[in-house]
Amino acid sequence: MEIEVQHYQKQWPILFEIEQLNIKAILNEEVIKIHHIGSTAVENLKAKPIIDMLVVVTNIEKIDDYNELFMNLGYISLGENGITGRRFFKKGENPRTHHMHIFQQDKIYEINRHIAVRDYLRKHDVIAREYENLKEQLAQQFPDDRQSYCDGKDSFMKKLEQDALTWYLK
Template sequence: MRTITIEPHNPHWFDAYEKEQVKLKDVLSDEVLSVHHIGSTSVPGLAAKPVIDILLEIKSLERLDNYNTILQQLGYTPRGENGISGRRYFIKGGDSRTHHIHAFESGSIHITRHLAFRDYLRRHTDIAQQYAAIKFKAAESCDHDSAIYCQLKSEFIHLHEKMAFEALALNVDQSLDAQGC
């Protein structure tokens, strides 16, 4: 059974991401368009489960499925969509997880959603600290049940994803205004 623990931010998480993304780019070079560090471990100062979340922007989900064996050789277990349509999800480390891969085709709204939320938390350290408090409380209350843990965070995430999208639209509108469009 997985244990859900939240740890203070660890600068090593950035190094762990960097090492893994190099491996992934190497073996998926024909399919991957970009690789991003997402999730709480990607936000400086934010407490997190010590699991590195990696977002792959890829050309084709169908072609990515052909790489399952190669990813298994790197220690990843394919989980298909795992509850999110248009995603390929992989875990590394079994019950002692170290990495998650979330792969989406280029143009997916899920890419924008993940990056907008990450960047929003990076810009708003006060909101990131509120999120950390919610995560600590959720970890204490969930009895190591991942579904309950996620449910206890969902209201906060949905509210701030919406705010992140609103901020993103404002920034896009401002840059268009600045260009005279």
């Protein structure tokens, strides 16, 4: 699947709102809050056209019971996918359209770091442009290699997360 970084699309927040309703319909009272995160949540920031969502729930252990319902919506469960205490789902394959990161409400660090990065990029245009330029460069350099694309963002993202969390928690 080719990595494509696109200009900001006004429909991204709308696509999030629609999907949020679908998720709430499945999880009902398990859901505490659903956040639109990632680059598609930052107005005027170029992004891969994948809607990232952070779903905060009361009990992460119950989420696996909903896998079949999420499958009916087109999601594939990837379990924790490298982060302890998370449930990660992707929707669509070619093209992929959504990522869903689900955390229990007491995973404060994980929840805060996702929200902090989004809010930091919304408020710090110079950093947002640096990130955008890096993503465009990596997409050109590794158009068919998602792992190399992600690896290329790693050190920038670690610093961004650190700066964003410091700013967010002030």
